[in-house]
Amino acid sequence: MIEGVGHMPKAASQLAMGDFNQVLVLDLIRRANGQVSRIDLGDRSGLAPQTVSNIVGRLLDSGLVTEGAAVPRGRGKPPRPLTVNPAGACAVGVHLDPATVSYTLLDLAGGVAGRLRRRTPPGTKPADIVAQVVETVADLTGSCGADPDRLLGIGLAVPGPIDDSRGVLLTPPQLSQWHDVPLRDDLATAAGVPVLMEKDVNAAAVAEVWAREGCHEDFVLLYLGTGVATGLVLGGEVWRGRSGNSGEIGGVLTTDDSGAPLRFADRVIPGDLICQARELGVDVPEVDPDDPVAVDEAFTRLVLLAADGDPAAGRVLDESVTAAGAVLAQLINLVDVDHVVVGGPLWSRVSDRYLADLASAMRPRLVDRDDVRVLPSVQGDTVTAYGAAALVMNRFLAPRPGSLIGA
Amino acid sequence: MIEGVGHMPKAASQLAMGDFNQVLVLDLIRRANGQVSRIDLGDRSGLAPQTVSNIVGRLLDSGLVTEGAAVPRGRGKPPRPLTVNPAGACAVGVHLDPATVSYTLLDLAGGVAGRLRRRTPPGTKPADIVAQVVETVADLTGSCGADPDRLLGIGLAVPGPIDDSRGVLLTPPQLSQWHDVPLRDDLATAAGVPVLMEKDVNAAAVAEVWAREGCHEDFVLLYLGTGVATGLVLGGEVWRGRSGNSGEIGGVLTTDDSGAPLRFADRVIPGDLICQARELGVDVPEVDPDDPVAVDEAFTRLVLLAADGDPAAGRVLDESVTAAGAVLAQLINLVDVDHVVVGGPLWSRVSDRYLADLASAMRPRLVDRDDVRVLPSVQGDTVTAYGAAALVMNRFLAPRPGSLIGA
Numbered sequence: 001m002i003e004g005v006g007h008m009p010k011a012a013s014q015l016a017m018g019d020f021n022q023v024l025v026l027d028l029i030r031r032a033n034g035q036v037s038r039i040d041l042g043d044r045s046g047l048a049p050q051t052v053s054n055i056v057g058r059l060l061d062s063g064l065v066t067e068g069a070a071v072p073r074g075r076g077k078p079p080r081p082l083t084v085n086p087a088g089a090c091a092v093g094v095h096l097d098p099a100t101v102s103y104t105l106l107d108l109a110g111g112v113a114g115r116l117r118r119r120t121p122p123g124t125k126p127a128d129i130v131a132q133v134v135e136t137v138a139d140l141t142g143s144c145g146a147d148p149d150r151l152l153g154i155g156l157a158v159p160g161p162i163d164d165s166r167g168v169l170l171t172p173p174q175l176s177q178w179h180d181v182p183l184r185d186d187l188a189t190a191a192g193v194p195v196l197m198e199k200d201v202n203a204a205a206v207a208e209v210w211a212r213e214g215c216h217e218d219f220v221l222l223y224l225g226t227g228v229a230t231g232l233v234l235g236g237e238v239w240r241g242r243s244g245n246s247g248e249i250g251g252v253l254t255t256d257d258s259g260a261p262l263r264f265a266d267r268v269i270p271g272d273l274i275c276q277a278r279e280l281g282v283d284v285p286e287v288d289p290d291d292p293v294a295v296d297e298a299f300t301r302l303v304l305l306a307a308d309g310d311p312a313a314g315r316v317l318d319e320s321v322t323a324a325g326a327v328l329a330q331l332i333n334l335v336d337v338d339h340v341v342v343g344g345p346l347w348s349r350v351s352d353r354y355l356a357d358l359a360s361a362m363r364p365r366l367v368d369r370d371d372v373r374v375l376p377s378v379q380g381d382t383v384t385a386y387g388a389a390a391l392v393m394n395r396f397l398a399p400r401p402g403s404l405i406g407a
Numbered sequence: 408m409i410e411g412v413g414h415m416p417k418a419a420s421q422l423a424m425g426d427f428n429q430v431l432v433l434d435l436i437r438r439a440n441g442q443v444s445r446i447d448l449g450d451r452s453g454l455a456p457q458t459v460s461n462i463v464g465r466l467l468d469s470g471l472v473t474e475g476a477a478v479p480r481g482r483g484k485p486p487r488p489l490t491v492n493p494a495g496a497c498a499v500g501v502h503l504d505p506a507t508v509s510y511t512l513l514d515l516a517g518g519v520a521g522r523l524r525r526r527t528p529p530g531t532k533p534a535d536i537v538a539q540v541v542e543t544v545a546d547l548t549g550s551c552g553a554d555p556d557r558l559l560g561i562g563l564a565v566p567g568p569i570d571d572s573r574g575v576l577l578t579p580p581q582l583s584q585w586h587d588v589p590l591r592d593d594l595a596t597a598a599g600v601p602v603l604m605e606k607d608v609n610a611a612a613v614a615e616v617w618a619r620e621g622c623h624e625d626f627v628l629l630y631l632g633t634g635v636a637t638g639l640v641l642g643g644e645v646w647r648g649r650s651g652n653s654g655e656i657g658g659v660l661t662t663d664d665s666g667a668p669l670r671f672a673d674r675v676i677p678g679d680l681i682c683q684a685r686e687l688g689v690d691v692p693e694v695d696p697d698d699p700v701a702v703d704e705a706f707t708r709l710v711l712l713a714a715d716g717d718p719a720a721g722r723v724l725d726e727s728v729t730a731a732g733a734v735l736a737q738l739i740n741l742v743d744v745d746h747v748v749v750g751g752p753l754w755s756r757v758s759d760r761y762l763a764d765l766a767s768a769m770r771p772r773l774v775d776r777d778d779v780r781v782l783p784s785v786q787g788d789t790v791t792a793y794g795a796a797a798l799v800m801n802r803f804l805a806p807r808p809g810s811l812i813g814a
Contacts, residue, residue, distance in 0.1 A: 161775035170775065218649050230741065234646055241743025242625050248740035248774045253660040253668060261660060261668040333655035334637065334738065336648025367655045368568035368577065 021047055025055045027397055029065055030084045030109065037079030056082065064088040064108065084108050089396075090146045092137050093155040093389030095200065095382075096120070096129065096183075097345055098174035098226050098292035104385035105140050106393060110210065114144040115382060119293060126181045134190045152396050153194035155388030156187060157203035159227065164244030167197050174226050174292045196391045198240070200384050201247040201344075204377070205231030205238040206394065207387030208341050211378040218337040221377075222328060223247070224346040225384075226292050228268045230331060254326040256319075267323035270299035270346065273316050277302050280312040303349045321353050325361020333367045343377020344384065351376055428454055432462045434804055436472055437491045437516065444486030463489065470557075471495040471515065491515050496803075497553045499544050500562040500796030502607065502789075503527070503536065503590075504752055505581030505633050505699035511792035512547050513800060517617070521551040522789060526700060533588045541597045559803050560601035562795030563594060564610035566634065571651035574604050581633055581699045603798045605647070607791050608654040608751075611784070612638030612645040613801065614794030615748050618785040625744040628784075629735060630654070631753040632791075633699055635675045637738060661733040663726075674730035677706035677753065680723050684709050687719040710756045728760050732768020740774045750784020751791070758783055 028044050029036055036044075042052045059065040066085045070078040086107035095102040098120060105114040116136060121128060133154075141148055159172040167184025169175075188195040198206070201223040208221055208231075221231035229247040232239040240246055250265030266272050271289045278284060284302050287294040306313035328340055340362075342354050358374045366372065379386045435451050436443055443451075449459045466472035473492045477485040493514035502509040505527060512521040523543060528535060540561075548555055566579040574591025576582075595602040605613070608630040615628055615638075628638035636654040639646040647653055657672030673679050678696045685691060691709050694701040713720035735747055747769075749761050765781045773779065786793045 232742065234641065239641055239742065242745050243743055243776075245775065246741065246743035248743075251740060251772060251774060252737050253662070255660070255668050259668065261662050261666065330659050331741065333658060334653065335639065335646065336650055336653035336655075338649050365658060367658060368652065369650075 021045070021051060022055050022058065023397060025052065026059060026064065026084070029059075029082050030397065032082075034068070034081050034083040036082055038082070039079055041082070062088070086111060086113075087147070087150070089150045089152050090141065091152045091155060091389045091392035092140060093157065093203070093385040093387065093391070094133055094137070095157045095203070095345075095384035095388060096133075096159070097200070097384075098159065098172070099296040100293075100345070101129070101133070101136070102345075102382055102385040103136055103140050104382060104389050105144055105146060106386070106389040107146075108393075108397075110390075110393065112386065113146060114140050115385070116140050122291065122293065123177065124175075126178060126183060126186065130183070130186050130190050133187060137191060151193055153196060153392040154187065154191055155203065155391040156184065156195055156197045157200045157384045157388040158183065158197060160199040160201075160229075160248075161245050162197065162199055162243075164197075167195075174290065176290055194392075194395075196388075196395060198388065198391055199229075199244055199247065200225065201229035201231045202238055202240045202244070203387035203391060204343060204383045205233055205387065206390050207379050207383045208343070208377060209233055209236060209238060210387070210390040210394070218335075219339050219341050219375075220328065220331055220335065220337055222324060222340055222342045222344075224268070224342065224344040224350065226270065226295070226345070228265055230328075232335065234335070234337075249327060249331070252327045252330060254323050262323070264323060264327045268320050271295050273320060274298045274302060277313055277316045280316065282310060282313045282316070284313075299346070300349060317350065317353055318357065320350075321357045322361045324354070325358050325363075326365055328358070328372075329362040329365030332362065332369070332372050333365075336369075337372075339373040339375055341375045341377055343380060345381050347377055347383070348381050351380075428452070428458065429462050429465065430804060432459065433466060433471065433491070436466075436489050437804065439489075441475070441488050441490040443489055445489070446486055448489070469495070493518060493520075494554070494557070496557045496559050497548065498559045498562060498796045498799035499547060500564065500610070500792040500794065500798070501540055501544070502564045502610070502752075502791035502795060503540075503566070504607070504791075505566065505579070506703040507700075507752070508536070508540070508543070509752075509789055509792040510543055510547050511789060511796050512551055512553060513793070513796040514553075515800075515804075517797075517800065519793070520553060521547050522792070523547050529698065529700065530584065531582075533585060533590060533593065537590070537593050537597050540594060544598060558600055560603060560799040561594065561598055562610065562798040563591065563602055563604045564607045564791045564795040565590065565604060567606040567608075567636075567655075568652050569604065569606055569650075571604075574602075581697070583697055601799075601802075603795075603802060605795065605798055606636075606651055606654065607632065608636035608638045609645055609647045609651070610794035610798060611750060611790045612640055612794065613797050614786050614790045615750070615784060616640055616643060616645060617794070617797040617801070626782075627735065627738055627742065627744055627747050629731060629747055629749045629751075631675070631749065631751040631757065633677065633702070633752070635672055637735075639742065641742070641744075656734060656738070659734045659737060661730050669730070671730060671734045675727050678702050680727060681705045681709060684720055684723045687723065689717060689720045689723070691720075706753070707756060724757065724760055725764065727757075728764045729768045731761070732765050732770075733772055735765070735779075736769040736772030739769065739776070739779050740772075743776075744779075746780040746782055748782045748784055750787065752788050754784055754790070755788050758787075 038052050042049050068081040070080050072078045086109040089108045091106050093104045101118045103116040107113045158169050161170045169181045169183050172178055184195050184197040204223050205221045217236040219233050223229045230249045252264045253261045256262050274284050284298050287298045302313055306317050377383045445459050449456050475488040477487050479485045493516040496515045498513050500511045508525045508527055510523040514520045565576050568577045576588045576590050579585055591602050591604040611630050612628045624643040626640050630636045637656045659671045660668045663669050681691050691705050694705045709720055713724050769779055784790045
């Protein structure tokens with residue numbers, strides 16, 4: 001089931017060995033936020049009382065669940081509330097961005113137990129990244145007091161394109177020396193835990209689904225980072241594509257003020273916005289587009305200048321939102337959803353403008369449709385690392401009726 | 408469960424009353440093409456032998472299934488093969504197109520028992536259409552010897568936009584006198600059977616899934632009719648959108664030879680192609696764009712002239728395929744599927760050019776991706792009426808584990 005790993009820690013192997021019913025019961029306990037007893041679990045799962053009791057016993061023994069004091073309620077034996085033990089298991093999400101590597105540690109209750117960021121070293125090589133990730137994961141779990149034996153695995157969010165079946169990064173645009181890097185298996189071997197790899201935008205979409213549980217079943221995620229992409233969440237599931245590479249929206253066309261066509265990416269990614277700003281005389285440094293850290297810093301300066309009232313800097317950012325509206329409207333017309341979520345590594349720097357203007361920028365191009373709502377990412381800039389960790393939680397904790405029916 | 412119907416015929420009510428297990432068993436029998444016995448059904452369904460026997464007994468009694476002669480096989484009681492009785496139930500699909508109303512009668516085995524086409528009367532009113540549909544459905548079932556009491560229902564495919572919850576056609580572009588027409592319930596009342604309504608492109612997508620069973624789980628359907636639209640089939644399911652109005656691709660931009668932007672619809676729908684051909688001096692009649700029958704006939708003439716070697720007529724059609732390739736590539740980059748299916752009312756007239764050139768027209772705009780295959784619609788021009796009938800079959804015959812899990 002889990003590719004690219006020899007040794008498997010205790011918590012992961014316990015959960016991986018657990019049958020479907022065990023995962024179902026654990027998921028019900030997690031969702032109930034402490035408002036569930038064995039009797040309730042029988043009602044909600046449809047399982048026999050004895051089966052529920054056996055499963056709960058195993059979950060208590062393994063430290064994944066705890067049982068509270070009895071709560072008197074009518075006649076009969078008073079029920080005892082069950083809750084997941086946050087320290088019972090954990091997962092680390094790693095977002096490998098060309099400019100920054102971000103880490104998020106999730107506990108079993110889905111809470112963020114810790115976060116870290118490291119600048120991606122310039123000219124970094126795959127082996128350096130693997131060593132840095134292993135070390136940083138150990139630092140993070142250690143500093144949070146998490147038991148390494150209870151680490152379920154590492155979720156790794158990377159820039160596309162990926163070869164999903166082999167866990168390989170193909171030719172990430174801003175990591176020019178990287179070609180066909182088997183990062184998933186290299187990291188799994190070095191870390192000694194299972195590693196799941198996903199394209200960055202789709203990891204971010206998983207984060208939004210995980211954090212908004214049950215609230216927003218169908219939406220488009222606009223992902224703003226070193227590049228731009230969109231995630232599709234349909235029926236509460238992230239559509240990751242046949243090859244794990246869905247979401248390429250950079251080539252979709254819109255038009256500028258003069259009616260000339262332009263590619264969406266040329267109007268929204270930081271490298272291009274900096275060039276446009278310089279052409280308009282904005283005081284931002286010239287940057288090498290292959291130096292993602294320099295691009296990121298120059299973009300921050302552009303945003304600060306706009307916030308300070310520099311009209312040309314503001315215009316560049318405003319036109320970016322207008323282009324995003326025109327392109328997203330085309331996508332909304334295609335997939336028919338009623339809201340858009342915006343997030344990604346750039347989010348906190350541009351959120352004011354997007355929340356103010358994106359919905360109205362979409363409006364003129366929507367076909368037979370009322371306004372589409374625009375919601376901010378639940379996790380903001382760190383959505384991708386959070387989603388990568390949630391991928392691991394999903395793999396071990398979410399009951400998957402679909403895959404069972406097909407089995 | 409079924410909206411807008413008072414009286415329900417015998418076959419429909421029997422199936423509607425059937426529990427999930429009965430639907431599951433009937434579906435297994437249907438898929439097995441006569442290669443299944445009661446024992447096999449027990450193995451495949453996971454149901455107890457007595458349960459299977461009871462269900463099979465009910466299906467035999469109601470005439471939905473027949474049992475063949477015993478086939479000796481090893482020791483023990485020889486198994487008797489079960490097959491669905493094609494005449495046990497049927498469904499009619501109606502495709503209301505501004506130019507033509509098409510009808511398809513499906514039997515319980517999924518076979519096409521009959522087809523009919525009627526020109527849509529010019530300036531037609533909703534009440535006239537309802538009367539015409541009721542009369543034509545009776546003609547079709549009668550001429551095919553189908554028992555009216557075994558008609559499960561009518562599937563109605565209509566041009567969007569629709570109000571899905573109320574079963575209302577909002578403002579179909581080529582039916583200028585129609586606004587807010589409650590066609591679903593009006594037809595159900597007049598016909599005395601359940602009516603399911605779906606946007607045309609999504610009914611066509613259902614047809615492709617139904618006919619290709621299990622073969623092609625993820626694809627984009629390019630639907631060529633009086634208008635143009637796309638259907639999304641993801642994980643074997645038609646994504647119909649939050650409001651049943653997904654698929655609007657006409658506003659997506661591409662560029663012409665000079666690099667100027669143009670809307671996809673302006674390069675692909677028959678009315679516009681006829682205008683372009685006339686501007687190039689092609690001998691096609693001037694048509695009123697609000698007269699769909701005249702547009703359809705002029706389009707047929709344009710296709711015939713191109714087939715006879717008229718270079719300008721050929722160029723108009725070729726540029727249409729080039730535009731389709733450029734636009735579909737954008738969609739493929741977004742959703743990451745590896746094939747496109749093309750169909751709809753225009754299909755047989757343009758299939759040669761699309762099959763020859765669409766894949767190469769997509770290629771230059773695909774991001775990090777090999778060729779995308781182009782497949783012809785399984786049902787060709789009549790795909791939409793077939794899909795509308797399949798909607799009804801799906802409603803009564805397809806086990807839906809998803810909806811059960813959520814229940």
